[in-house]
Amino acid sequence: MFGAKMLRAVFATVGVLLLGLAQSAAADSVNPQADFKAFRDYFTKRFPNVPLNDFVNGPYSMDADLRKQWTAIEDFPPYQFALDKGQEMFATPFKNGKTYGDCFANKGIGIRQNYPYFDDKTGEVVTLELALNRCRQANGEEPFSYVKDDMAALTAYMAFTSRGKLFDIKIPNDPRALAAYENGKKYFYTRRGQLNFSCASCHVQSPGEHIRTEVLAPALGILAAMPIYRSEWGGMGTISRRFVTCNSQVRGVPLEPQDENYRDVEYYLSYMSNGLPISGPGSRP
Amino acid sequence: MTKGAKMRRFVVGLAALTFLVPAAARAASTEADFKSALAAAEAAEKDAGALKNQWTTTAQALAAAKKAAAGSDFATAVKQAQQAEALAKASIAQAKEQETAWKEAVVH
Numbered sequence: 001m002f003g004a005k006m007l008r009a010v011f012a013t014v015g016v017l018l019l020g021l022a023q024s025a026a027a028d029s030v031n032p033q034a035d036f037k038a039f040r041d042y043f044t045k046r047f048p049n050v051p052l053n054d055f056v057n058g059p060y061s062m063d064a065d066l067r068k069q070w071t072a073i074e075d076f077p078p079y080q081f082a083l084d085k086g087q088e089m090f091a092t093p094f095k096n097g098k099t100y101g102d103c104f105a106n107k108g109i110g111i112r113q114n115y116p117y118f119d120d121k122t123g124e125v126v127t128l129e130l131a132l133n134r135c136r137q138a139n140g141e142e143p144f145s146y147v148k149d150d151m152a153a154l155t156a157y158m159a160f161t162s163r164g165k166l167f168d169i170k171i172p173n174d175p176r177a178l179a180a181y182e183n184g185k186k187y188f189y190t191r192r193g194q195l196n197f198s199c200a201s202c203h204v205q206s207p208g209e210h211i212r213t214e215v216l217a218p219a220l221g222i223l224a225a226m227p228i229y230r231s232e233w234g235g236m237g238t239i240s241r242r243f244v245t246c247n248s249q250v251r252g253v254p255l256e257p258q259d260e261n262y263r264d265v266e267y268y269l270s271y272m273s274n275g276l277p278i279s280g281p282g283s284r285p
Numbered sequence: 286m287t288k289g290a291k292m293r294r295f296v297v298g299l300a301a302l303t304f305l306v307p308a309a310a311r312a313a314s315t316e317a318d319f320k321s322a323l324a325a326a327e328a329a330e331k332d333a334g335a336l337k338n339q340w341t342t343t344a345q346a347l348a349a350a351k352k353a354a355a356g357s358d359f360a361t362a363v364k365q366a367q368q369a370e371a372l373a374k375a376s377i378a379q380a381k382e383q384e385t386a387w388k389e390a391v392v393h
């Protein structure tokens with residue numbers, strides 16, 4: 001009898017230990033769907049009066065006065081020059097006679113919502129900015145700077161042709177894609193710089209709050225309006241520019257534009273915005 | 286220890302590393318002292334670079350150290366180099382701490 005009791009106790013202990021290990025493994029496993037639900041729930045519960053699609057309007061979804069200024073500014077949008085330039089560039093053939101449209105599905109029209117994507121041939125995340133420069137290089141042209149000017153103009157036009165289309169980022173069941181997603185998530189939540197801030201410190205923990213005169217945007221939908229005209233910059237900027245300046249603002253040395261970490265965090269954030277409409281190009285204070 | 290207490294300890298540690306410049310810098314400094322301090326700072330900054338976690342303030346302190354040395358102000362040069370080393374080491378500590386600590390901030 002004592003032996004049977006002892007055996008039962010041993011089995012129970014082993015069972016508890018195995019359960020603990022299983023839970024620990026589950027906590028460490030990569031589960032984009034569960035992350036997506038938790039992320040969406042967090043923002044919709046915290047801001048119950050903000051319509052879901054309005055999150056793509058960033059600080060304007062958080063602050064009524066700022067929203068009034070923005071709607072007035074949109075009568076003569078400050079990104080219009082870039083948009084016109086991008087449209088012209090997009091239609092102008094390279095020296096070899098081909099165009100940007102030849103590099104993309106649907107001739108590059110209305111496809112912004114599908115970027116970034118995971119390329120299973122190269123095993124890496126491909127952003128729209130990266131795809132545009134690869135298109136140029138494949139056609140014998142020099143790549144553009146990733147942060148502003150020509151790249152901002154091209155992405156502005158491509159975003160404009162995709163306005164209203166819903167983010168549709170795929171994370172294939174491929175360990176490399178899941179690793180890229182997880183790396184992006186890690187980058188997003190990692191504190192850096194002398195100020196010891198993460199992306200999440202501002203855009204998850206503090207959306208709607210002020211940093212000096214700026215209203216912090218929610219992370220949900222935060223890339224939908226890119227590229228943007230920022231008054232602070234006095235011009236247009238791409239997603240690359242936004243990441244670089246975020247790092248600098250917390251006194252961290254930025255990575256090179258389109259560094260793997262930046263592409264992965266764009267992948268993570270865009271996936272979190274699945275189902276939300278593209279609204280770019282946009283304007284921000 | 287609570288998360289808040291851990292963070293406070295980390296921030297206090299950073300502040301201490303940043304501002305507590307060793308007493309050696311206050312003594313008369315030579316070019317050799319500067320070269321030694323600069324080598325230590327640059328080695329630490331290289332390690333921070335390998336972790337992709339350098340701080341802009343480290344680069345500023347290194348630049349200030351080199352500028353002071355170029356003007357033969359070795360006391361300032363050594364002080365700035367030591368400041369740079371302290372900042373670089375703090376950025377390394379941050380990267381190592383965040384290697385796992387980032388998970389605590391994830392929305393669940």
